[in-house]
Amino acid sequence: MKLRVLVDLEGRDVYWQMAIDEAMLILRTKGRIENTLRLYRFIPSAVTIGYFQKVREAVNLGFLEESGIPFTRRITGGGSVYHDANGEITYSVVLPIEHPLTDVQESYRIICSGLVYALREIGVEAEFVPVNDVVLHGRKISGSAQTRKSGYLLQHGTLMYATDLDVLEKALLVPAVKLESKGVKSIRERVVTLRQVINDVDIEALIGSLVKGFSRALNATVYYDRLSEEELMLAEQLVNKYRDRAWIFKR
Amino acid sequence: MKTYSVTLRFTKTVKLDVVFTESCAIEDVQISGDFFVYPEEALEVLENMLKGCSTTKCVEDAFSSIRNATILGFDLDSLRSRVVEALSTCSSHLPG
Numbered sequence: 001m002k003l004r005v006l007v008d009l010e011g012r013d014v015y016w017q018m019a020i021d022e023a024m025l026i027l028r029t030k031g032r033i034e035n036t037l038r039l040y041r042f043i044p045s046a047v048t049i050g051y052f053q054k055v056r057e058a059v060n061l062g063f064l065e066e067s068g069i070p071f072t073r074r075i076t077g078g079g080s081v082y083h084d085a086n087g088e089i090t091y092s093v094v095l096p097i098e099h100p101l102t103d104v105q106e107s108y109r110i111i112c113s114g115l116v117y118a119l120r121e122i123g124v125e126a127e128f129v130p131v132n133d134v135v136l137h138g139r140k141i142s143g144s145a146q147t148r149k150s151g152y153l154l155q156h157g158t159l160m161y162a163t164d165l166d167v168l169e170k171a172l173l174v175p176a177v178k179l180e181s182k183g184v185k186s187i188r189e190r191v192v193t194l195r196q197v198i199n200d201v202d203i204e205a206l207i208g209s210l211v212k213g214f215s216r217a218l219n220a221t222v223y224y225d226r227l228s229e230e231e232l233m234l235a236e237q238l239v240n241k242y243r244d245r246a247w248i249f250k251r
Numbered sequence: 252m253k254t255y256s257v258t259l260r261f262t263k264t265v266k267l268d269v270v271f272t273e274s275c276a277i278e279d280v281q282i283s284g285d286f287f288v289y290p291e292e293a294l295e296v297l298e299n300m301l302k303g304c305s306t307t308k309c310v311e312d313a314f315s316s317i318r319n320a321t322i323l324g325f326d327l328d329s330l331r332s333r334v335v336e337a338l339s340t341c342s343s344h345l346p347g
Contacts, residue, residue, distance in 0.1 A: 051291055054283045057266065077324075079263075079285035104289055104321050131262055131287065131323045148289050177260040178285075251283050 003220035004036040005211055006227055011043030011085065014070050015242040016235060021092045022075055023234035025154035028094040032230060037214050038092045039207060042083040047071035047171055050078040050145065054251045063170045072242040076145035076156065078132060082171045087162035087193065091210065094154050101153065108132050108144060110217055111155050115142050118213030122205060124197060139192035161194040161201045255337040263324025267333055275341035276305035286324030293320035310334050
């Protein structure tokens, strides 16, 4: 397949980033854009929670409000995520639900293998762990979440290269039963950043590796592009949903 | 108000929160957590169908509405059993 690649690193706030991802999915279902991979950053740092999570059980609201960290609910399931402006690259991809992506779990494996290939390219031996994690030596470096609509899927996910784990630990709440099942006492023991395993993380090289990794995972030929006016206009229509307290606090 | 809450750990974590009427019908129910359901709306349909249930049959009928959904991260039958358990113990075991 052909894969349109958007290296979109200038950074936007969490509401816009979630609106753009949703706009990409909608426009892909309408045939208005091609299969697309977008790499982006959250500026300022932010938190997203999964579609089915209860805000008060997923994040430390007091800390987020004191620290001025914006947060919103995703249209995808999964858990809460701290997106560090200076320590995380986020990817999103919109694709048709065709072989071999028809089975949901298999589609997570295939798309996440793009991250695994990218990390291996820079000398880090990562592996995919179902349902939706990429781990290094048992510690999570990336989580992904997917939604499906009208024959197409949107999957987005993280790659922590230098996330501030002090902030992450304060921002997110994790049920004790989850930590126990992972054999750890704190969220900090459960995660790892690239900077903890390689001294010098070259962001440009990392971006190049991610494009190469996803290209390989999806057996795709890539071409580079920019967000279209139509994507930005649709995102502008969607962005207020992500700012709306009724959406954020719906659970 | 009678309530029932339990956190269940599967591959993902599921929290079940049920509010019962005085006569032990389900007044409100929320199933929350870090799991995945496709399509997402199926979970909301299930929650709505559970509202008003006061019998095991009603709970089982509600869960049959989600049989065609794809669920990653929890076991639907285990969750159904917990809802049935909550219902059956409502009158005698839950705090009033």
